[in-house]
Amino acid sequence: DTEVTQTPKHLVMGMTNKKSLKCEQHMGHRAMYWYKQKAKKPPELMFVYSYEKLSINESVPSRFSPECPNSSLLNLHLHALQPEDSALYLCASTARAGGRSTDTQYFGPGTRLTVL
Amino acid sequence: GQSLEQPSEVTAVEGAIVQINCTYQTSGFYGLSWYQQHDGGAPTFLSYNALDGLEETGRFSSFLSRSDSYGYLLLQELQMKDSASYFCAVRASYGQNFVFGPGTRLSVLP
Numbered sequence: 001d002t003e004v005t006q007t008p009k010h011l012v013m014g015m016t017n018k019k020s021l022k023c024e025q026h027m028g029h030r031a032m033y034w035y036k037q038k039a040k041k042p043p044e045l046m047f048v049y050s051y052e053k054l055s056i057n058e059s060v061p062s063r064f065s066p067e068c069p070n071s072s073l074l075n076l077h078l079h080a081l082q083p084e085d086s087a088l089y090l091c092a093s094t095a096r097a098g099g100r101s102t103d104t105q106y107f108g109p110g111t112r113l114t115v116l
Numbered sequence: 117g118q119s120l121e122q123p124s125e126v127t128a129v130e131g132a133i134v135q136i137n138c139t140y141q142t143s144g145f146y147g148l149s150w151y152q153q154h155d156g157g158a159p160t161f162l163s164y165n166a167l168d169g170l171e172e173t174g175r176f177s178s179f180l181s182r183s184d185s186y187g188y189l190l191l192q193e194l195q196m197k198d199s200a201s202y203f204c205a206v207r208a209s210y211g212q213n214f215v216f217g218p219g220t221r222l223s224v225l226p
Contacts, residue, residue, distance in 0.1 A: 042216035
């Protein structure tokens, strides 16, 4: 099973709402990532979790709050977002966290987020 | 800082061969990956080079020259389904943070 799943597929929220994005993988991968992708742009790294610990935060605003409850799950909690946060949010995983590995990043299908 | 450059668009016909170039300037370098992304889809892994030379995977090959900070993706026997965006990505540090290039939009014409 080389699948990363994400829910929901689509999300529309107001600027005062609180919502969460979920990501799950059952490949035994120990590194998980959140990316943000705007239309016709490359994915931008937001967060990296290594062995369930936050290892990289690319200066993401605090209205985005990641959580890694266990090695298979990754959440992204959203609160007080702005319209410019509308984007495709991608989750990915790699087998190992760090090292000179050739690890492939497996991406989930993404959550298309619209902030009104 | 870190920067990667790719051509923004490439057009080719079915059955042809196309090369997508990627140059990079990063503070560190552990490898160069290539990803394909169809409209509305997620990126999917195509190839990875950590050392100089050519890696071949079916119709796709990828090349790396570390001394030139340059790589390319070669797509042979193009098919209509190859129309997509292609991203190079550098793993710039010991940690697992990947930096993506701006992407190349490939259009395959009949």
